[in-house]
Every structure is written in C-alpha cells, then in structure tokens.
Amino acid sequence: MLIRTPTADDVRDVYRARRVIETGAIRVGAHARPQHDAMRAAVAEGQKALARGDGDAVASANQHFHRAVVAQAGSARLDVEMNLLLAEMRLVFFRTGSARQFHERYVQRNGEIADLLSSGDVEAAAVAMDTYLHDAEAHLLTQFD
Secondary structure, three states: OOOOOOOHHHHHHHHHHHHHHHHHHHHHOOOOHHHHHHHHHHHHHHHHHHHOOOHHHHHHHHHHHHHHHHHOOOOHHHHHHHHHHHHHHHHHHHHHOOHHHHHHOOHHHHHHHHHHHHOOOHHHHHHHHHHHHHHHHHHHHHHHO
16 A cells, blocks of 8 residues: 655645635634633643643644634534544654644644634634644645755
C-alpha cells in the first residue's frame, strides 16, 4: 500500500475547505451551548498539555477544538468531512515534523474564538477563525519551501 505524501497544494486545498466549513459552522451553529463547553474543554486540555510539554496532546486538543467548532453546525456529514480533513492534517504534520511547535501558538487563539462565541459575537468569531486558518496555512506552507 502506498501512502501519498501531502504537497503544498494539498495544504492549500485542505485549508480552503476548512475555512468554508469552520467559519460556516460558526455562523449557523453559534448558539450550540454544549459545543461551546466542548471548545472550552479543548482549550483547557491544550493549556494543560502545553504546561507539561506534551506536544502530541497539544495537537490532539487542537483537533478536539476544531471538531467542536464544526459539531455546532449539527450536521453529521460535516462532522465526517471534518474528520477526514483533520486526518489529512495529521499527515501534513507528520511530513513537516512540526505538530508541537505548530499548535503551541494556536491554543490561545482557540480560547479567543471560544470567548467570542460565548459572548455572542458570532461574526467576530467567524472572522477570527478565518484569520486563524489563513495564518495557520501560511505558517505550514513555510515548511514546504
């Protein structure tokens, strides 16, 4: 069995899909309180993992956060698609070897997005997510030069 190595074009495409799905999920499911709790739990999980220097756990917490963002849309199909996209992201991080260093800088931003949603500022949360995903994409693409 051959496993295809992700390319820079794959990263761009995954992030294009994520921007549509995650910002859309924020806008359509902004009042899904159980998911806000799940987002906050993922942020706390990431903070604890950072404190103990556990990069794999930081990466897992980040995935939990993004799954909770999408879950607030209430669509099983979007949940499945997000799981596929996040699996592709794991392959990208494996290729670049940067999962821990990559995710450390985004734990705080996850918390900021969760705070915006909890305060009811849906549009600001969607814009923050869009900016976050653009920044993350650019950051990852530096590993492909």
